[in-house]
Amino acid sequence: MGLFDAIDASGSGLSAERLRMDVTSENLANAETTKGADGQPYRRKEVVLQQAGETASNQPTSFASMLSSMQGAGGAKSVNGVKVSGIVEDSSALKRIYDPGHPDADKDGYVTMPNVNTVTEMTDLISSSRAYEANVTAMQTAKQMFSKTLDLLR
Template sequence: MGLFDAIGSSASGMQAERVRMDVVSENLANAETTKAANGQPYRRKEVVFQEAGDQGTTFASILAGVSGSAPTHGVKVAGIVEDSSPLKRIYDPGHPDADKNGYVTMPNVNTVTEMTDLISSSRSYEANVTAMQTAKTMFTKTLDLLR
């Protein structure tokens, strides 16, 4: 794995975590949205990550130095999917979206879970920044040795 591969892998991780933070922010912003654009309560969204690069190459084969194995190129966002967990129902007969029994169907967003995901994503982003800075420092030290 070369220097630019390390920087590219870190950059892809940073980009994927940025998308994850955006989705978590959207979930938090819509935690109380009882009617989305489709007329239904908002459904929590999740980001699905996938290994970027050659899908036939495994991490173990790269570590083992198997000939012909191409290095991976980090991570990419495979998609954004809706969480299929059930929506919450609360009793609030005064709410404008309450049904005839006084129940309101609320989004399946748990703010504690979303904040935990946001912190996790932020830490992963920071780890990728640190890995990128370390690769840059190693490259700079190598150039200094060659002078």
């Protein structure tokens, strides 16, 4: 394991969680958008994350295999963190509400609303915020360890 692998892993986590917070904020901002640029209601988006270091068979390595390979190889294998593999639209059903006075109501008075649940989005926002804080703490701890190590070498 290299000297800065902990900071690299935390940095990739910070970037991923920041994107999750941005996408969640977009979902919340469009929770009532009944007509987008394509004329359809807004669809909830989700960020798909994956391990940055995958094996040749494209299968993620498990924690146990990563730990044993690092112990056996004398720490030669690097830790790569996480990466965003894409942003996907949620394909769950859109909500229909009865509101005949709404400008986007159909002939029966129903409006097709986005599939955004504000409680779910707020929970996701809190989760990604906590993960971001955990990555900041891990990065600060690694920085403190490096500083203490350099102080010992003086």
